[in-house]
Amino acid sequence: MIGKHYVLTGGTSGLGYAILKQLIGKGAHVTVLARNPNKLRQISSNQVTVIKCDLQLKQNIVDLKTHFSNHKIDGIIYSSGVGYFKSIEEHSEEEMIETYTLNAIHFNLLLSTLRPCLSQHPTIVGIGSQSAFLTQAHAAHYGASKSAFNQILNALRIEHQDYHVLTVNTGPIATPFHEKADPTLNYAKKYQHMMLDADDLAIKIIQAMIHHKKEINEPKWMHIMLKVYNIAPRFFENNFTFLFNNKKRE
Numbered sequence: 001m002i003g004k005h006y007v008l009t010g011g012t013s014g015l016g017y018a019i020l021k022q023l024i025g026k027g028a029h030v031t032v033l034a035r036n037p038n039k040l041r042q043i044s045s046n047q048v049t050v051i052k053c054d055l056q057l058k059q060n061i062v063d064l065k066t067h068f069s070n071h072k073i074d075g076i077i078y079s080s081g082v083g084y085f086k087s088i089e090e091h092s093e094e095e096m097i098e099t100y101t102l103n104a105i106h107f108n109l110l111l112s113t114l115r116p117c118l119s120q121h122p123t124i125v126g127i128g129s130q131s132a133f134l135t136q137a138h139a140a141h142y143g144a145s146k147s148a149f150n151q152i153l154n155a156l157r158i159e160h161q162d163y164h165v166l167t168v169n170t171g172p173i174a175t176p177f178h179e180k181a182d183p184t185l186n187y188a189k190k191y192q193h194m195m196l197d198a199d200d201l202a203i204k205i206i207q208a209m210i211h212h213k214k215e216i217n218e219p220k221w222m223h224i225m226l227k228v229y230n231i232a233p234r235f236f237e238n239n240f241t242f243l244f245n246n247k248k249r250e
Helices: 014-025 058-062 064-068 093-117 140-159 177-181 186-190 198-210 220-229 233-239
Strands: 005-009 029-034 048-052 073-078 118-127 164-170 215-218
Touching: 005 014, 014 029, 014 198, 029 064, 058 064, 058 093, 064 093, 073 093, 093 118, 093 140, 118 140, 118 198, 140 164, 164 198, 198 215, 215 220
Parallel strands: 005 029, 005 073, 029 048, 073 118, 118 164, 164 215
Antiparallel strands: none
């Protein structure tokens, strides 16, 4: 990765920040798109460039053309995401739009904007979720948006066979994501014991990029359980309803 140039979103905290540290350690140059660049003040490296960009705003993304017009990009790592642990009727219009816009739609817009600058065989990494594979009471829009994101990445892999597309499906990670998804932090506290470590996951992602893996599913036991669930999803939903209702705010 020495000398390669990656564009990273979600790099100011959580998994994105852990990926940023790994990329720096591998000798890569990283351009971080951040709504609040001040969050990266602690990073003092000539390998990192920070561009102020709110991925919720279409014009901010379109304007990136001027920043990258003379730069080659070896990969895009899309680690941005948002979700709300609420019932379908509790979601406001703004929350629904925010969820689908950030998790799926503006990934497409970013990719389209940066496509002319991509190298011949770029790497596209999308941080998805195991939530894409199951029914999610009290997080339906989050799961649906991640399912859409997965479909986009899978189709991209077929449409552009010269791209290396890596989909990363994860269970819950110990990151600030949960502070917005559920401000009570009840879910985060209840499942703290099974939270993935962002630094460990970042190492696996970097290795998958190097070895051109197509998919990461962590934790593996959760992925296996979801494979079983998908054999007869309505059976499991009807007889083990509590398993699909664990994000309800108490």
